[in-house]
Amino acid sequence: MTDxxxxxxxxxxxxxxHPDFLWRTPEPKRSYDVVIVGGGGHGLATAHYLAKxxxxxxxxxxxxxxxxxxxxxxxxxxxxxxxLWDESAxxxxxxxxxxxxxxxxLGYPILFSQRGVLNLAHTEQDVRESLRRVEANKLxxxxxxxxxxxxxAKICPIVNVSSDIRYxxxxxxxxxxAGIAKHDYVAWGFARRADEAGIDLIQDCAxxxxxxxxDRVTGVRTTRGEIAAGKVALxxxxxxxxxxxxxxxxxxxxxxxxxxxxxxxxxxxxxxIVMSNAVHVYVSQAHKGELVMGAxxxxxxxxxxxxxxxxxxxxxxxxxxxxxVFARAHLLRTWGGIVDVTADASPIVGRxxxxxxxxxxxWGTGGFKATPGIGWCLAHTIAHDEPHPYVAPFGLDRxxxxxxxxxxxxxxxxx
Amino acid sequence: MQLIDCPWCGPREExxxxxxxxxxxxxxxxxxxxxxxEWARFVFHRANPKGPxxxxxSHSAGCRRWFTAVRDTATYRFEK
Ligand SMILES: Cc1cc2nc3c(=O)[nH]c(=O)nc-3n(C[C@H](O)[C@H](O)[C@H](O)COP(=O)(O)OP(=O)(O)OC[C@H]3O[C@@H](n4cnc5c(N)ncnc54)[C@H](O)[C@@H]3O)c2cc1C
Ligand SMILES: [Zn+2]
Numbered sequence: 500m501t502d503x504x505x506x507x508x509x510x511x512x513x514x515x516x517h518p519d520f521l522w523r524t525p526e527p528k529r530s531y532d533v534v535i536v537g538g539g540g541h542g543l544a545t546a547h548y549l550a551k552x553x554x555x556x557x558x559x560x561x562x563x564x565x566x567x568x569x570x571x572x573x574x575x576x577x578x579x580x581x582x583l584w585d586e587s588a589x590x591x592x593x594x595x596x597x598x599x600x601x602x603x604x605l606g607y608p609i610l611f612s613q614r615g616v617l618n619l620a621h622t623e624q625d626v627r628e629s630l631r632r633v634e635a636n637k638l639x640x641x642x643x644x645x646x647x648x649x650x651x652a653k654i655c656p657i658v659n660v661s662s663d664i665r666y667x668x669x670x671x672x673x674x675x676x677a678g679i680a681k682h683d684y685v686a687w688g689f690a691r692r693a694d695e696a697g698i699d700l701i702q703d704c705a706x707x708x709x710x711x712x713x714d715r716v717t718g719v720r721t722t723r724g725e726i727a728a729g730k731v732a733l734x735x736x737x738x739x740x741x742x743x744x745x746x747x748x749x750x751x752x753x754x755x756x757x758x759x760x761x762x763x764x765x766x767x768x769x770x771x772i773v774m775s776n777a778v779h780v781y782v783s784q785a786h787k788g789e790l791v792m793g794a795x796x797x798x799x800x801x802x803x804x805x806x807x808x809x810x811x812x813x814x815x816x817x818x819x820x821x822x823x824v825f826a827r828a829h830l831l832r833t834w835g836g837i838v839d840v841t842a843d844a845s846p847i848v849g850r851x852x853x854x855x856x857x858x859x860x861x862w863g864t865g866g867f868k869a870t871p872g873i874g875w876c877l878a879h880t881i882a883h884d885e886p887h888p889y890v891a892p893f894g895l896d897r898x899x900x901x902x903x904x905x906x907x908x909x910x911x912x913x914x
Numbered sequence: 915m916q917l918i919d920c921p922w923c924g925p926r927e928e929x930x931x932x933x934x935x936x937x938x939x940x941x942x943x944x945x946x947x948x949x950x951x952e953w954a955r956f957v958f959h960r961a962n963p964k965g966p967x968x969x970x971x972s973h974s975a976g977c978r979r980w981f982t983a984v985r986d987t988a989t990y991r992f993e994k
Contacts, residue, residue, distance in 0.1 A: 740962035751958035753935075754987070798933040802964040802988045809915060809929050842958050899954040 522694035530727035538562030542734035543689035544874020550696035553882040563705030567686030573836035579677035586892040594872025607688035616677035621666035621777040737837030739860035755796035756806035764788035780817035843903040849894040934970030
């Protein structure tokens with residue numbers, strides 16, 4: 500190896516150049532074994548695991564915009580698995596375990612940082628529900644503990660734990676293995692691996708219709724021509740209804756704007772993730788230093804990828820209540836995505852009335868954390884024509900049987 | 915802030931209103947005869963178009979009356 504740090508040609512060490520493109524830009528073929536509609540995190544992860552776990556590579560991911568420019572580019576990257584019910588705990592914990600090995604699997608840095616999450620309790624009812632959830636988590640092998648206000652202050656010293664605020668902090672649940680990751684890198688890592696396996700990632704290709712034969716879909720109509728498909732997986736998040744309406748499959752989701760915001764870059768002040776259901780905000784600090792905050796959806800249905808400013812105002816008021824030091828921070832940027840919300844705040848995954856169409860939607864405000872987990876389970880579902888056990892409880896039929904997985908009430912806040 | 919036209923009070927700020935979802939969802943005429951599928955449809959399924967949607971709104975911090983409006987879910991513009 501030549502040493503370029505000394506001698507006449509001396510120049511400081513440079514990291515290797517980032518390649519101009521991490522994946523090819525192929526022309527769509529006329530036909531694929533599997534067509535995945537939607538190139539967000541879920542579509543890309545599904546492609547990766549189809550190749551890696553099942554050897555299925557004659558696959559196209561069709562994306563109407565640019566890869567991972569939807570919710571994957573807009574979420575606040577919170578990853579946790581401390582959900583109440585066994586069904587949710589299983590899929591989210593499976594996902595968290597995959598996150599823990601993902602950098603190695605993808606061979607790509609994703610800045611996964613397990614800095615823990617505090618879910619604050621502000622009322623006696625919050626305390627009861629938190630304790631119940633901690634015990635449920637422990638029974639499911641998930642790291643969880645209940646801590647008092649003094650412990651909260653030790654883990655995140657800038658939280659206002661004094662008793663003279665409107666919603667005093669009575670304690671919190673703590674999941675140390677929760678964390679954040681760099682969402683773009685996650686998408687690019689999955690995309691690169693899928694591309695290497697020979698899967699075609701096709702951008703600027705909107706699905707506008709389907710060709711069917713009885714109860715089978717034979718192909719998709721796109722803005723780049725017709726493409727025949729052996730199987731079709733819908734991974735269109737907030738836009739799912741626009742596709743299922745074309746197929747005549749009724750799906751109980753409502754699309755809502757969901758907004759988030761960041762502050763200017765600040766010194767590290769916020770070492771963990773803090774979520775508060777009652778005061779209604781959650782905060783983490785990104786690697787570069789911005790405070791990242793979010794809260795709930797805008798009330799009305801919307802596909803506009805933007806929301807109303809009074810929602811942002813409320814988030815900031817809540818944040819300043821919990822973190823008085825934020826009063827002097829400046830808002831840098833706000834944005835919105837479109838999230839597909841269900842009645843029980845749980846996803847809808849599995850088979851549809853068409854025998855070769857698979858549905859993956861309804862992740863609402865919290866599907867980023869599920870990215871590797873759902874990719875894994877949806878790939879299995881497609882490959883075996885049968886729901887993976889972790890997604891089986893989340894089928895469309897639960898709205899008829901009544902076996903809802905209600906994660907609204909007790910399982911912390913959304914996201 | 916977006917102004918919403920209350921049929922009784924005129925244009926008022928969005929924060930005065932409460933969203934009621936899809937309009938025109940009638941309670942089943944013969945509830946005892948509904949199948950589980952039909953109940954699921956009534957309880958859980960609502961239209962979710964990208965485009966005009968007939969919606970219920972309540973002027974909850976004003977006259978407190980309900981009204982139906984047509985709003986485009988892609989532009990958020992009220993059409994009627
Ligand atoms: C502001 C905000 C904050 C969030 N915070 C968190 C969080 O902290 N933690 C968490 O776990 N989750 C969070 N979420 C939710 C999470 O982002 C989503 O649940 C998840 O990203 C959805 O899966 P996806 O990545 O595949 O979606 P998307 O990235 O939205 O992918 C869907 C893709 O389908 C494409 N598409 C749609 N229609 C068509 C068509 N007809 N033809 C071709 N392509 C089409 C879209 O262009 C899009 O790229 C947040 C979401 C938002 C908006
Ligand atoms: Zn009025």
